[in-house]
Amino acid sequence: MKIIYPRNKFLSRLFPTVDITNDEQLIHAFRKYLSLGEFIPNVEISESEVIIEIPSNFLLGDPREFQRVNELCSRKKFAEARPILEKLVQKYPSISEYHRTLAQTYEEEGQHEKAIDILIDALRWDPKNHWALILMGNIYARYKDDPDTAMAFYDQVIHADPGNFIALNNIGGALVQNGKLDLGEKYLKQAFDINPEYPNTCYALGLVAEMKGENLKAFEYCAKAVKYSNSSKDPIFQNGLQTALESAKKITDSDYGKEELVDFINELEELTGKEIRIEKDENIPTAAVVQIAENHNRDYHLIKFKPALGIDHLILHELVHILFYHEARKIQENKLFIAKAEKLQEFKRKYSRYINSLIRKGYDEDQVSKMFEELFHGILRQVFNAPIDLFIEDLIFEKFPTLRPHQFLSLFRLSTEAYNAVSIPRVEELLPAEILSQSKVYNVLGARHTDSLLGTRFEEKYSINAKEKELVKSLWDEFLEYRQDREPGEEYELVEHWGADLGLDAYFSLIDEESHRVKAQKPSTKSPEEVMAFIEQDPNSIEGYSEEEDQEMAEFLASHSDKDLNTAVAFYMVDALEYFSKLSIEKVKEIAFEVAMLGQSGIDPKKKGYRLNKIPGQVFSGYKLLAYYYVSWAKAIPQMLSQLQMPFDEEYQLAQSIFESDK
Template sequence: MRITYPRNQFLSQLFPAIDITNDEQLIHAFRKYLTLGEYSPKVELTDSEVVIEVPSDLLLGNSNKYNRATDLCNKGKFAEAKPILVSLIEEFPLMSEYHRTLAQVYEEEGDHEQAIDILIEALRCDPKNHWALILMGNIYSRYKNDTDTAMTFFDQVIHADPTNYIALNNIGGALLQTGKIDLGEKYLLKAYQIKPNYPNITYALGIVAEMKGDNQKAFDYSFQTLKCSESGNNPVYQNALRTALEAAKKISDSNSGKEELIDFIQELEEKTGKEIRMEEDETIPTVAKVEIAENHKRDYHLIKYKKSSAVDHLILHELIHILFYHEARQINENKLFTSKNGKLAEFKKEYTKEINGLIKKGYSGETISKLFEQLFHGILQQVFNAPIDLFIEDLIFHRFPTLRPQQFLSLYKMGIEAYEAVSNPKAVDLIPSEIVSQSKVYNVLGAKHTDDLMGTRLEEKYKVSFKEKELVNSFWEEFLEYRQDRQAGEEYELVQHWGEDLGLASMFELVEETVTPKKSAASINPEDLISSIENDPGSLADYSAQEEKEMNAFKAAHSNKDLNLAVSYHMLNALEYFNDLSKVKVKEIAFEIALLAQTGIDPKKQGYRLNKIPNKKFSGYNLLAYYYVSWAIAVPEMLSELQMPFEKEYELAKSIFNLGK
């Protein structure tokens, strides 16, 4: 076996007592050191190298004995490993790794001088032993603060094996630990050029960027580390996740990427022909929501949002909803998602056993009723949003790279919250297992998608049954089929298919936008019905003369208000009626009207009756006013579910009512 030594400063470190420019001294030194029994090395010299031949049988060693020693070292039993290594070196003195391992034992014990002496022996046997070179460099840089000598050994690693990215990474890491940031980065970048998808390298570069205050680079390198890590359980992944989250938070707080968001808003306004407005609203039930212009009879789209980290991503997500809606509408493929008539009542009836169990545990009927209403609307929200959100986040990821830190921060936070929602023992104890399972399938699918885009390991957190796993995999495969070439409106096919596969199809309908759907509590849009009141005075002909007189007087008194005064008038009547009732009674009326609304309320129709308000007939207009006011009083947290944008009309009615008290 030919062994080649560079004739440079490195060789002087191995043979400090000789002049490496003196051929006779070099030949004498190598023969003295490497002569073993009858073997005496042949030494060949050039101006730049020393080459010797070593018989292969001298480098065989004893692998069993050496493995036993390294196993003891891995367990921290250095005192037991040391005599084994010493005996191996006595038997096989030219085995470089035996020397290097013994040197590492001394280094672990803190005897750095002894470690250096033994490492010199290791490198005399094999000058390309990169582990010995790195260990020697580490000792000089870390414990002796001698960077020049350390670099002599580190540079030899590159000289011996320029493509050894692991060695280069280790050198860079060692230099970082001694505070040599720029020098460490130099070696890390060399390693990165060789192996850009090695997580240890990208993680270390992320740490360098973090040290230098470059949040974008810190995020990019940490993000890359997550993407190329094989497991979420190792320290490199966990630390890279921490760095990515911290860097993403700083980037988000700096409003980076705002220009790209503004450009897209302008593009979308031109495409849809409608203004897009933003409104901060801490009362909305989610972190952000969109109100489509057409659905709310406005000439602008409205996005409401709460203050939060990564709010730009949340706004962008709602903007993509507008884009998808517009694209589907352009080709008459838009669908309206509604809950089927009477399904809330059926939903509660289906879980009678579970409801009775909660009653036995001491929960009040009102608490249980509210819980199951939230579950009903919550699972329907997942049915509709889960498939569409996958396509939305795909588009954001690929089209808006400057907002990727915000997207990462937002999706990871939502992923953790989704996991906790179906894993919290208290929640699982309250919620029927079937609903937990259905929700979990959607949540795992979302986690799988976030992992796919971001390199996170959210899916690993879930414990799923065989059936749940089959459903997740089936849904994922179907999503992949649509993913690359999704056509406008195709997302509704997944809404339907996945809802059917989870046994939820009986709860909802997807109908063509051009078809007038049966109105329900989940989809009714009463402003469509009421907006004609002021434009159709003739409809008042069905009222009594006294009612007409009162309404005209009311409108005249408040003519300066930019409101739908007819709506406020009817709401004032409702407030006067509810004033003498308890909140419980008002709530009963609210739910009865909601049930009636599922079959539709015609504003021009007369003769509506309510069991909870006997001996009174309602016009459609009156009933819709009672509908809004009863929910505003008894169930204010659910008022937005009605999608009736009459906040100002209600405020006017309240102010007049309060003045009259």
Template sequence: MEKLIENYPTNSEYYRNLAQTYEEEGQHEKAIDILIDALKWDPKNHWALILMGNIYARYFDDVHTAMTYYDQVVESDPGNYIALNNIGGAFLQSGKLNLAERYLSKAYQANPKYPNISLGMGLLNLQKGDMRQAFQFAVETIRNEQKSAGQVYQTGLQLALDAAQYLVKQQVGKETLVDFIQEIERLTDKEVRIEKDEYLPTAAKVEIAENHGRDFHRILHNPKYPQTDHLIAHELVHLKLAAEARTAGNNMLFIAKNGTYNQFLKTIEASLKKLEKRGIPDTSIAKYSKDLFDGILRQVFNTPIDLFIEDILYRDYPELRYVQFISLFQLNQEAHKAVNDPKIIDLSPPDILTKSRIFNVVSARHFETLFGVKMEKQYQIRPFEKEQIDAFWEEFIEYRNDREAGEEYELVQHWGEDLELDPYFELVEEKEYRSKNEKTSKRPEDVLTQIEKDPMQEGALEEDEQEELRKFKEQHTGKDINMAVAMYMVGALEHFKGMPKDQVKDIAFEIAMLGRNGINPEKKGYKVNKIPGQSFSGYKLLAYYYVSWAVAIPEMLKELQMPFDKEYELAKQMTES
């Protein structure tokens, strides 16, 4: 700069740049002397005037002198939002909050979309202790700043998280949540019970009273996720949507189709063999397979509905936005890791991984529309994935602002079909389903008959086994309780009594692995490695299958689709008596 000044001694900007280097090195007196030369050649050099004011404000605590320079800038160009922002920032750094607010407010009025200004306003409100305003300006900053790796964006994001966390700790939104619970109880005419469940595979879930034969709804939440209020509120909206759809006569039930789990296993066979070759225990592979199946179906059902739910929470319950922001940030971070971790990518079936990634990116895009957080950019998306994501998003936008009760189920069906996951589930009308099940309850024999008709089992029965089956059917025809299964369950309950839950879970997964190709109820000679010294008939194995999951993994019992509830209740009564 000195060389340039030597060659061009009348250029004001060269002097200003040289002064800035001295200012950054801490030679403030030297910087002032050079700025005097800069202003001699151009008295209206705004950046020289601002720098002079900054030095007096920050390093000499001389607000009066600083103002003489700042005012010259404002008077000559009152709409210069960058200059106003710089002045406000200088006062903010020096702790002059009233003066900082004066200039930052003028800058914000001049250009509210400039992220540096909204960040300054956020930091100002942070120092003033107004966390609500700090959060709001922080969200505006990350929404308007496109460079998500830059300092302005990252500072704004951290400010939003810090302000939201503070407000949540102050119980902001708690009254709103209590009122919301009471609203749902009035709407559904049923109590809402909230319980912790550390074994829950997701952050939270709702058990709707009608679906579980209860006179109350139950919301379960995993304590691993600390933003409990958001999780509860989210599940309350699930209840609200279902109630509205029921009132409109078009509520739907999402049901996994019988027998499709084995079909799913065949589609991921290559990945399972890879796990086997690496020496992964069968119990772990069984758990992995079931988790994968359940997980992708949860995404099919929840992803489109969750978009509407978070919109409703954001729009109708503003006091819950702070906990909503923190919770969605954590959930989206986990969703990103779930499809981008190299270890997960190496072991996961590519097709399922792709479909899961598509769902996750749609959720990330939605999070950005609410709070500006740019998580979609973190994903490495292939062109065909981007095309499908855009198609899903466009369909959601069509429904977003004028959704009728129950229309969210249309997206569930459409997206499931588009990703070719519809063979594994069906949406059935609640009225029709309940009416049908009131007339004819599904008995355990129906399930055994389905297994019996499985083509994989054709010709597997010996002559004496066929006779045993014939006698069994004659004995139990027309009865509601399958006594053989119930008696086997008594033995299972006795076997598992006092056993650590993790040990029971290992047995449950081993039996699930045995059942990958179906369990033939008439077959004998099944072996369970973790129950040495016993031989299992098909009926006995089915009973132990059910009981092990009921004891160790009750939250997933329904997904087995084994209608032995009455037998299990009877077995429990017999063991208790």
């Protein structure tokens, strides 16, 4: 076997007492140091290299004993490994790796000079031993503050094997740890160019960028480290994730990416011919929601959001909803998702035993009823949004690269919340197993999709049974069939199919938008009282959820304007004015928000038994609650009163005059 040594400064470090320009001295040195017993190596010398040849049997060694040594070293039992290594080195002195491992046992314990002496022997027998070269470089870089000598050994690694990205990564990492950021970054980038999917290099480059205050680079490299890590238990995954999130937070706190968001808004406004308004609303049931202009009889689209991390991503997500609606509408393939209001009671009846069992356990009856109403609306939000959101996030990831930090931060938060929502122990006590399972399946599909984009590991957190796993696989496979070449409107097919597969199709309808518009123009068959029963249905929960109610509400307002004053409402308004006159505006505002939240599940004017936590001891009829609703907003939030669309302006004027005359 031939061993080739470069005839340069590196060689002089292996034989420091030899003049490497003197052929006779070189031949003498090699024969002195590399002779074994009767074996004397033949030395061939040229201007650029020295070549010796040794018998192949010199490299056989004792693999079993060396494996035992490595096991001890992996457990940091260096003192136990060292005697075994010393025997191996004595018996097989020509095996470089035995010397290198022995040297490392000393290096680990801080005996650096001893380690250097042994590493010289390792490199004399194999000048291309990467790990010996790196270990030698590390000692000089970290402990001797001698970067020039360290570089001599590091460069030899690259010279010997320029494609060894792991070696380059280790060199770069050692230099970075020693505070040589620029030099370390140079080696790390070489390693990255060879293998951009090696997570250790990605993370190391992310750390360098973070140290330099380059937040975007830190995010991009650490996001790659997360994506390419083998396991969520890998420290590279955990540390990379933490740095990616921290960097993304710094980016989202700046104006980075906002220009692209504004450009997209302008593009959509031109495309749809409608203004897009964006406003904060703490009372919406989800992180953000869009109200399509045509579905709300407006000349503008409205996006509402709750303040949160990654808010630009939430807004962008709703903007893509508008794009999808427009694309489907353009080819007359748009659908409206209509939740069947009468199915709410059927839903409650289905789980009546569960509801009754909660009440028997001591839970408040009204609160349990409200919880199941919210549960009904919540699962339908998942039915509509879960499939469509997958396509939306795909588009955002591909078409808005500058907003990926926003998407990463936002999806991580949303995925964490989704997991917690179905995984905390109390959920199993409060929710029927069937609903919990249905919601969990939707969440797992979302987790799988987030993992596929970002490399996170949310899906593995979920505990699901064999049937749920099979269903997730089936629904995911269907999504993959659409994923690459989705046509406008095809997302509704997944909404329908997934809803049916999960047994939720009885609660909703997907109807053709155009035919519904024609039907909606016909006179309403419902009485004003029936319409009023849904006056406060949340129009934001699911786009299209209250589409039919919206139309009926418009018809009701038109018909109600011709009627006499509602004296009952006016009477209750006087009572409300009296009650609120004793409270601060902030207290009135708290009541206003509570009534609004209660109104999300509908206020029936003829129903009795409503209660408000902020007004303890009172029981409200439907009309009285509507009166308090109107007056609380008129007193505390007058600038938003018109948005309630409650036809009680004249009643309020009458109530005010009565109240003032009684003072």
